[in-house]
Amino acid sequence: MSITVDGIKKRFGKFQALNNVSLDIPEGKLTALLGPSGSGKTTLLRIIAGLESADSGQISFSGRDVTGLHVRDRNIGFVFQHYALFRHMTVAQNIAFGLDSLPRKQRPAKAGIQKRVSELLEMIQLPHLAQRYPAQLSGGQKQRVALARSIATQPKILLLDEPFGALDAKVRKDLRRWLRNLHDEFHFTSIFVTHDQEEALELSDQVVVMSQGRVEQVNEPIELYARPESRFVFDFLGQVNVISGQVKQGSLNQGNAWVTVPGVQHKGDAQLYLRPHEVRLATAPVAHANLPLRIEAVSLIGSEVRVELRPEGWQSEGSNNIWEVGISHAEFNSQRPTRGDLRYAVPEVGHLFTGNDAQPATVNWAEAELAPRVRLIS
Numbered sequence: 001m002s003i004t005v006d007g008i009k010k011r012f013g014k015f016q017a018l019n020n021v022s023l024d025i026p027e028g029k030l031t032a033l034l035g036p037s038g039s040g041k042t043t044l045l046r047i048i049a050g051l052e053s054a055d056s057g058q059i060s061f062s063g064r065d066v067t068g069l070h071v072r073d074r075n076i077g078f079v080f081q082h083y084a085l086f087r088h089m090t091v092a093q094n095i096a097f098g099l100d101s102l103p104r105k106q107r108p109a110k111a112g113i114q115k116r117v118s119e120l121l122e123m124i125q126l127p128h129l130a131q132r133y134p135a136q137l138s139g140g141q142k143q144r145v146a147l148a149r150s151i152a153t154q155p156k157i158l159l160l161d162e163p164f165g166a167l168d169a170k171v172r173k174d175l176r177r178w179l180r181n182l183h184d185e186f187h188f189t190s191i192f193v194t195h196d197q198e199e200a201l202e203l204s205d206q207v208v209v210m211s212q213g214r215v216e217q218v219n220e221p222i223e224l225y226a227r228p229e230s231r232f233v234f235d236f237l238g239q240v241n242v243i244s245g246q247v248k249q250g251s252l253n254q255g256n257a258w259v260t261v262p263g264v265q266h267k268g269d270a271q272l273y274l275r276p277h278e279v280r281l282a283t284a285p286v287a288h289a290n291l292p293l294r295i296e297a298v299s300l301i302g303s304e305v306r307v308e309l310r311p312e313g314w315q316s317e318g319s320n321n322i323w324e325v326g327i328s329h330a331e332f333n334s335q336r337p338t339r340g341d342l343r344y345a346v347p348e349v350g351h352l353f354t355g356n357d358a359q360p361a362t363v364n365w366a367e368a369e370l371a372p373r374v375r376l377i378s
């Protein structure tokens with residue numbers, strides 16, 4: 001079942017929570033609503049569910065206007081951030097609650113409800129905990145029970161409000177994988193709210209980035225990360241290195257730093273955005289860039305080594321004037337960069353914002369044959 005959001009507005013007193021939001025949610029896809037606190041993502045989710053009413057605009061399910069439809073008539077499963085399990089009910093009773101609450105004509109027979117609950121307990125791998133109470137469960141187990149309860153009535157749409165926000169990192173990662181597999185098995189139209197960029201990019205088929213009650217950008221995760229259309233999306237989706245300056249004669253200049261910007265006709269103020277993986281390190285300037293940096297810290301945690309550097313003789317924007325560059329463990333073992341060493345950033349692909357332009361110009365030095373791929377060298 002597809003979802004269409006058309007011109008939704010919502011105010012709470014003087015606060016504009018949603019400002020003319022329009023959006024298409026494809027049938028059978030897992031969509032993330034991503035944004036900082038106060039961006040309107042949870043309010044939008046609750047309006048889609050029917051738990052909140054909009055001041056104006058329309059919500060449609062597969063072309064059917066449901067704006068005025070009561071929440072119980074929308075055939076939606078909803079998972080709350082803090083589980084909302086009934087403390088006085090066992091796990092099995094919690095899962096059965098939605099089925100037990102159906103009108104008599106729609107309610108399955110008692111044996112049918114028990115069978116459905118047993119199937120769901122097997123699906124969430126908790127059949128041995130059927131008679132326990134929520135207080136006797138871990139956070140991850142509670143969230144699985146909440147998910148099982150939400151799909152017990154076989155809804156067409158599944159809505160999740162920061163479903164993993166209260167869990168630790170390891171459990172979150174395991175449950176994300178489990179939810180993705182669950183979605184692929186049942187093909188719900190699913191929407192989940194999150195402020196975790198990694199979670200949104202890893203889990204969803206489509207990401208909706210929101211800010212101050214508006215939709216900033218909608219795209220598939222890979223496209224969204226590769227081609228952000230605004231400074232906000234760039235800044236919000238992971239670490240970014242920024243140099244601001246003046247473009248003159250095909251070069252962006254600031255202090256003793258400069259970098260050529262081939263193919264850019266603009267003159268005047270500009271900001272060059274570079275992802276950590278779009279930058280390499282060298283021990284000397286290269287033909288298309290002179291971006292000196294002093295190493296502040298080296299972290300070996302993860303699949304790559306993260307090097308934090310502070311600009312030398314010029315200023316960066318954001319992140320306390322710190323740049324991040326990732327290098328492989330092999331490079332680290334070969335060169336052993338340490339705190340205090342001087343290195344030079346070698347950009348390979350950049351994104352240049354000029355004036356008030358909504359979209360950046362992509363600058364690719366490798367394609368311009370101005371720079372080969374440069375690794376950390378001695």
